[in-house]
Amino acid sequence: MLRWLICGRLGPVWLWKALLLFVAIAFAGQLLGVIFNKSNVQPAARTIFSAPDGQGPSLGSCQPHAHIMFLKTHKTASSTVLNMLYRFGEERNLRFALPLGYQLGYPLPFNAHRVKGYRGPRAVQFDIMGNHMRFNKPEVEKVMPEDTFYFSIIRDPVALAESSFAYYKEVAPAFRKAKGLGDFADDPKKYYDPRLRNNHYARNLLWFDFGMDHNANFSVALARHGEAMIRRTFKLILVSEYFDQSMILLRHALCWPLDAIVSFSLNARQQKPSTLGGIGGSWVGKAVAAAGVGVKAGLSQAKTPPNLSLTEDQREKLRQWNALDWYIYKAFNLSFWEEINRFGHARMEQEVSILRTRREELARVCLRDGGKPVEAHRIRDKNIRPFQSGLVKILGYELQPGLDNSTRMACLRMIRPEIQYKDLLDAKQFPRAPAIQAPPGQQGSMVAGGGAFLRQDSSRTVEKSVGAEAGGRTVEEVGENWDGSRLMKSNQTFKQRQEKGRLR
Helix, strand or coil: CCCHHHHHHHCCCHHHHHHHHHHHHHHHHHHHHHHHHHHHHHHHHHCCHCCHHHCEEEEECCCCCCCCEECCCCCCCCCHHHHHHHHHHHCCCEECECCCCCCCCCECCCCCCHCCCCCCCCCCCCEEEEECCCCCCHHHHHHCCCEEEEEEEECHHHHHHHHEEEEEEEECCCHHHHHHHHHHHHHHHHHHCCCEEHHHHHHHHHHHCCCCCCCCCHHHHHHHHHHHHHHHHEEEEHHHHHHHHHHHHHHHHHCCCHHCCCCCCCCCCCCCCCCCCCCCCCHHHHHHHHHHCHHHHCCCCCCCCCCCCHHHHHHHHHHHHHHHHHHHHHHHHHHHHHHHHHHHHHHHHHHHHHHHHHHHHHHHHEEHHHEEEEHHHCCHHHHHCCCCCCCCEECCCEEEECCHHHHHHHHHHCCCCHHHHHHHHHEEECCCCCCCCCCCCCCCCCCEECCCEECCCCCCCECCCCCCCCCCCEECCCCCCCCCCCCCCCHEECCCCECCCCCC
8 A cells, every 4th residue: 555655646766765865965066065165255255364363352333433533643653543543544545645756745734725626615625634644724724625534643842853964964954963962952052943944843843833933932821822823633642652541542532444444664763773775676756756855955864873862961952952843842741641540541441452363463463573674775666675875774564475365455454655655546546657758848847746747736835945955955935824923034035036836
């Protein structure tokens, strides 16, 4: 009876056997496919940068800021901060307010027409601005959206003077005349002439970068006025000496993931100076543009290492000489620690520890030689060699060999020097058109800038050469602070002329 049911009602036995065999083969194939996918596909798609550790501690329900203005002050670890902005914007296809050359008109007060692609107030959407400028709020507001987050970074004026002296010794006449930084500190007025070009590097450099009169005589009223101007505009002032704590505050202010603020120190100078200075390699023209100096100064050879040694008395003299910088450093250093008090010291220590652990982890993955910075000539890839300027060597990094493409690209972003990174972003925003030879007799000239040929623009700010001394030019400026107050005292009034056809 059972045999009759199977064969007659449900089909022959061989058919059932074939069906069972087919089901078994299909199940085995599916199982093998799952195993194959687990062993081959998932590891290739997963990198250290996609790990949950890269997000960091929870930030709650806030939304990341994408409209950011960073005032990049000199010799304050600002190149490292700019690298973070470059990375964040590049990864999210944000638009940068890039300079025509390598700085936004510095050392002249910023003018909106210095931004490449600027077409008038709010005509073009820009998301991030961070290249060197002398701050000028009304002009910046023409470029950046109303909801822009403004921040900057400061440094102890004595440490800043040490770095400036080493970096700008052949640029600032006041430094060039002095045998050493201690010699300059003993009697700054012996060497300093406010009329000479590039001497702004030698006095109240922070005050100058914030767009104020760095040669004004110190008074408490003036210092408080400058402090108030800064506070009204800048939501956060970082402190170079407490870089990691600064990064934690910045991360929470911007609502960014942890990996966005993890960094390796860029543009750092070798602490033991080399006897060789100057600019080498293929970056000569870009170096001149980046430093804002003449070729003659940039191509100095075999200079004596700068003497940066200071006594405690000389350090105090430098604070007095840079009294305006010293005032704002003390004021915003106090605000910085008040912000940490609100954040919570225990919480800050915990998050700084997480940041440092993550940095060490990424350094092991990304960098050769345990992550130690190396001299530029030791970096095999010439495209990531840092630009050299001044009398000390600027260090860079080498990538770990054998990285997969995704990891290598993420690591490369973290160590790419500022000049090369700017060129890369410039090429993405402004794809190079085929080179066209200018017809005979055409007015103007073409200059290289940002990886493409650009017509030299006519500066809308003005400057006049009224003499020369010791290789520097005597210049004077006129105008107002960006809050409407006078930019210069009557005894320091600048004579000006329009300077055309020059990119800074």
